[in-house]
Amino acid sequence: MATIKATCPMCGDVDLTPRQVHVRVVEAIEDDLSRRTYTFGCPQCHEDVEKAADAEVVRLLSTAGVEIERVPVPAEAREHHGGAPIGYDDLLDLALWLETTDDLMAELTARTAS
Numbered sequence: 001m002a003t004i005k006a007t008c009p010m011c012g013d014v015d016l017t018p019r020q021v022h023v024r025v026v027e028a029i030e031d032d033l034s035r036r037t038y039t040f041g042c043p044q045c046h047e048d049v050e051k052a053a054d055a056e057v058v059r060l061l062s063t064a065g066v067e068i069e070r071v072p073v074p075a076e077a078r079e080h081h082g083g084a085p086i087g088y089d090d091l092l093d094l095a096l097w098l099e100t101t102d103d104l105m106a107e108l109t110a111r112t113a114s
């Protein structure tokens with residue numbers, strides 16, 4: 001089994017097994033915006049240590065047998081939004097518009113086409 005050397009801020013270099021290390025990758029659409037961390041419980045002081053990792057560290061830890069947890073971020077979370085937030089007046093306008101609109105699809109199609 002591979003031995004992984006990591007550095008605890010209190011104890012210095014420590015040896016770990018792949019099962020003692022946890023890697024988490026929060027995946028953004030653009031790979032360079034993904035957030036990568038690895039954590040381990042220090043075998044000497046028993047503190048939980050979390051450190052940032054780059055793609056190469058993740059690859060090396062994966063090769064050593066560490067299980068990688070991948071957390072996908074939905075595309076909607078990364079959308080850029082413009083304009084003011086929807087307010088009560090907007091909802092009232094929508095409700096009034098819906099009361100006077102019989103053919104919703106025709107209205108929406110006409111609005112998006114223009």
Ligand SMILES: [Zn+2]
Pocket residue numbers: 008009010011012042043044045046047
């Ligand atoms: Zn320690």
